Amino acid sequence: MNTATRTRRTRKGAFGHSQVRMDDSVYLLRRQVIEVIYAANRRLSVRLPRLEVRVVDGGDCHVLGYAVMGGKVVHIPKDTFGRPCLLQVVLHEILHAVLSTEHDEDCRLMSAYVDHTLTDDEAWELFLGYF
Numbered sequence: 001m002n003t004a005t006r007t008r009r010t011r012k013g014a015f016g017h018s019q020v021r022m023d024d025s026v027y028l029l030r031r032q033v034i035e036v037i038y039a040a041n042r043r044l045s046v047r048l049p050r051l052e053v054r055v056v057d058g059g060d061c062h063v064l065g066y067a068v069m070g071g072k073v074v075h076i077p078k079d080t081f082g083r084p085c086l087l088q089v090v091l092h093e094i095l096h097a098v099l100s101t102e103h104d105e106d107c108r109l110m111s112a113y114v115d116h117t118l119t120d121d122e123a124w125e126l127f128l129g130y131f
Helices: 002-009 023-045 086-099 120-129
Strands: 051-057 066-068 072-079
Touching: 023 051, 023 072, 023 086, 023 120, 066 086, 072 086, 086 120
Parallel strands: 051 072
Antiparallel strands: 066 072
8 A cells, every 4th residue: 555545544534534633632542542552562472563543533423443454544533532441442443453353243342332341351352362
């Protein structure tokens, strides 16, 4: 994928979302996602590729995150931050972005819907199982 294509893909959001301009507050939100990625790298025996993380706004309020399948791009809406399910959403989107993992309604992490009973430890266990 060339740079122009990647730039177009990352700036235009799906589900009616648009990328939020970077400032100090957006940087702190984005940093929360990056910290999950760093934690994943510490727990995995392999290194994740570099992921482009973008904070988006507007659009469908029911979407807590989305990724370009296999494209190493993750978008997290501003409304998702501060929710207890943030870790679950980020791990879910990493699997889409890195491994092109499809939704699986039999998996509590890869279901299309958030499982509010899923603990952080269980989410990590399921995530690591994909690798």
